[in-house]
Amino acid sequence: MASHRHSGPSSYKVGTMAEKFDCHYCRDPLQGKKYVQKDGHHCCLKCFDKFCANTCVECRKPIGADSKEVHYKNRFWHDTCFRCAKCLHPLANETFVAKDNKILCNKCTTREDSPKCKGCFKAIVAGDQNVEYKGTVWHKDCFTCSNCKQVIGTGSFFPKGEDFYCVTCHETKFAKHCVKCNKGLVKAPVWWPMKDNPGTTTASTAKNAP
Incomplete structure (x- = not known):
């Protein structure tokens, strides 16, 4: 059974707005504030979490702009939530095996088989x-x-x-x-x-x- 590495984070940019832009959703001014640029739009962090952020399949909470995101085959996790389903070993920086819709470390996969x-x-x-x-x-x-x-x-x-x-x-x-x-x-x-x-x-x- 092949091991995988997760894909990189989704493409969006986080920074501090220097120009006069308003949030695409709530229209609050962004100048001098932290913002997120995604799909060509600028938005505040609150609106990003509400309208744009992916939901972690493990904890079911939004993956905020300040969080590290892991994704594999259109499923998303906080990096701290991406763990082996058996032993709970963190896998954000390691290879893993996807089996029966579960994420497993290589050691637990050997035990299962x-x-x-x-x-x-x-x-x-x-x-x-x-x-x-x-x-x-x-x-x-x-x-x-x-x-x-x-x-x-x-x-x-x-x-x-x-x-x-x-x-x-x-x-x-x-x-x-x-x-x-x-x-x-x-x-x-x-x-x-x-x-x-x-x-x-x-x-x-x-x-x-x-």
């Missing part, structure tokens, strides 16, 4: 250790035994329905026992290597333990 952890539902971003099983992905610390809640991590486990059990808990809860020695008759568990998320895919694949 990243896979979500099945355990905590937060994004798995570049550098996060994660595990994947049958198309579902978890942060390493979120993949835990359904019984004892200990992190399974790189260890072996047994899937059972929507739950996952470490070897010890599975043997205690589900394994059949030998009628002679009373030891558990345990099938081979599932195991996978844990990998660092490269940022775009989660490549860990479940394997049968040898």
Whole structure:
């Protein structure tokens, strides 16, 4: 997804009137006063805010002549209102991404596009250790035994329905026992290597333990 830079401010001139001009709207004299020249007309600051100023899409207030304005695709902001919709980081002087009518910083865009952890539902971003099983992905610390809640991590486990059990808990809860020695008759568990998320895919694949 491409990053953008906002367009520059709208074209109008702000200054102090040295000649005998009246405000285009209220007809008050402008000589010696601060004024705005826009679209060939001279107006006082009050009339500029009332009739000419763009409205900030964030705070819904006029963007006055003394304010710094940011605009992108016919939408306007005060420079202090132009922020990431997620983390509120100021973006007036930075690149950004427009997505679903929202303005996002590059960092939050990466998080939005990243896979979500099945355990905590937060994004798995570049550098996060994660595990994947049958198309579902978890942060390493979120993949835990359904019984004892200990992190399974790189260890072996047994899937059972929507739950996952470490070897010890599975043997205690589900394994059949030998009628002679009373030891558990345990099938081979599932195991996978844990990998660092490269940022775009989660490549860990479940394997049968040898």
